[in-house]
Amino acid sequence: MTDDTEPIWLRAERAATGRPAERSRAEITAAAIAVADRGGLEAVSMRNVADELGTGAASLYRYVNGRDDLLDLMVDATAAEPRLEPPTGDQVADLTAFAEELRATMVRHPWLPELVLTRPSLGPNAVAALDHVLDVLADHPGDGRAKLEIFALLNAVVATFALNERAAADRPEQAVAYLRHVAATGRRPRITALLEDLAAPDDRHRGDALTAILSGLLR
Amino acid sequence: MTDDTEPIWLRAERAATGRPAERSRAEITAAAIAVADRGGLEAVSMRNVADELGTGAASLYRYVNGRDDLLDLMVDATAAEPRLEPPTGDQVADLTAFAEELRATMVRHPWLPELVLTRPSLGPNAVAALDHVLDVLADHPGDGRAKLEIFALLNAVVATFALNERAAADRPEQAVAYLRHVAATGRRPRITALLEDLAAPDDRHRGDALTAILSGLLR
DNA sequence: AGACTTCGGGAACATCGTTCGCAAACTCAG
DNA sequence: CTGAGTTTGCGAACGATGTTCCCGAAGTCT
Structure with a gap:
């Protein structure tokens, strides 16, 4: 037993x-x-x-x-779906490539972000992915704890983006309905300005934020 | 109706x-x-x-x-619990201070991280917190979209830390049980090394990672 | 005072995760 | 080949869940 x-x-x-x-x-x-x-x-x-x-x-x-x-x-x-390419030497680029694979997996399985965020557990395939990230970070100074943290944050950030993106796509008006009401009261000018920016077309390309985060984390 | x-x-x-x-x-x-x-x-x-x-x-x-x-x-x-102190001019410091308030709230309410991560919704108090972050970032170049992203990531990262911390505290052996098994096979030397680092005492102080992330995001 | 509207909540329904118990299917020792 | 031992498949049942219905009670407004 x-x-x-x-x-x-x-x-x-x-x-x-x-x-x-x-x-x-x-x-x-x-x-x-x-x-x-x-x-x-x-x-x-x-x-x-x-x-x-x-x-x-x-x-x-x-x-x-x-x-x-x-x-x-x-x-x-x-966790077996992302392709794990051999490290190129550019750590940030390698990690963002992995993150893009992760994101694609989460688009394929819209239920995945919620589970990833809620249920921190490492199975065999997740360990393989972790091993890959450790490989990418081989030359990086810093102990395993820091690298594990990077791995966890990478997953969490990608999942958070995927979750928000999907919520915005599925119920676009619902997401900003209350924000619009707050702006209408005129009592919070910063929120009003924020909404105007949200209405403008999105010219940033995805991944910018993640690159910035990783650059910061890798110091 | x-x-x-x-x-x-x-x-x-x-x-x-x-x-x-x-x-x-x-x-x-x-x-x-x-x-x-x-x-x-x-x-x-x-x-x-x-x-x-x-x-x-x-x-x-x-x-x-x-x-x-x-x-x-x-x-x-x-979302009404964190104290929102007036901005000091040091954006990273102000944001980490807010993050620490968030973390304390999540320690007080262990069920909160899961909800924050799973359920992206802005109520009146969350809007007040968002407004505060926008205030801190008033001098920051970049449109509202980027600042909203920072706010969302701040919440998500703090919640992720809180969730993992709690899981590690509640079931310490369970979290690494499988990792230990993988290490025992000897087939993944990087995982083995990682486990050794995890066994060592933790001398990093909390918030380092968040500071790094924010520094990266604020460029 | 009477029309109207909302509130409280017991009862009922569908669905859920899970357990129990037993018949069927198989392995293995002799 | 046989029979003891072990595991699997699964119908039936249990308790708990979110939610809806319905109606008497409790108010407000004309």
Whole structure:
């Protein structure tokens, strides 16, 4: 019997003896991701995922300790999607390239930013990505703690951008509705000016902010 | 009848006519925060909050469109806690001071980081905080879009730190359990080295990373 | 005083995560 | 080949959740 308090990555997938399992963790993860891609995070219920697989909901508990495990598996599965190019020597450029891969993954899976931000857990694929970032930062002075911090912040910043971008795209008026009301009161001139800037066309290209952040962090 | 698609801040609180309400939005928000402070976010159910107030669960829907509204109210209520000191001229220092106030608020309300990260919404108190940041950045070149970005990132970074800090404090072994296993395989020397650095005592003082980020962003 | 409107909240509904228990499917020792 | 042992699949059930309905109670306004 495997310890239930261990992360799922350390629990044995199948038993050597007894009736063989009909499915694998990977299949279940893929089904969960399919459901999420189609209906968002809230659609990822045990019953929905089971339906996607054509099984009963209770069967999932043979592969996973609960819904949380499922979410962890989903996150780590997507962590395999970014292409990890060999370091070029330009640390900031390498990291922004990785960040762009991350962003593309999050566009492909709109439910991902929320999970990444809420659920800090490192699975095998996330460790591979971390290893890649450590590779890029090999020549960088500073201990592992600082580099781990950079990795965490890179993920968080990209996820935050992705989340905000999506919110602005899905409900454009809702996002600024209250700001507009505040501006209308005339009591906060700085907010009013801000709204005028938001109305202007966006000529900045994405990634500027991230480059600035990374430049600061790498000192 | 107020439009249900509007953010809650634009919906009238009480009706002018008819039976007067026995409670206020503020009371309900305070009850929800009390429940969350005591039992975490998942304890914030309509029934629990109603119990805290001594009312029925269905009554809450007279004040709020649903649980999501309640969460928005909670977030904005905490946005009033940070003290907003007048700008000194040192932008980075002023922003890190604000960030420290934010962090303290999140320590007081451990459920807050998750909401801040997941739910980008600006209520009256959040707008006041934004206004303060705009005040600090008054002399800064760059349009409102960039400043709004700085505000969003400031919140996100502080919340990310708070979340990770809490996870590390609550389940210290769980966080690195899998990393330790990866190191034990010997197949990822960079991860092994990272773990050794993590074992060493932490001599960096908090806020270094944020200062670096802000310096980069403010160029 | 009567029409009107809002509020409080018990009851009910759909859905959720999860547990239980048992029949079926398989491995392995003898 | 057999039977003991182990694991899997999963229908049924439990408790908790968010939310809606409905109606009596409690006010305001003409």
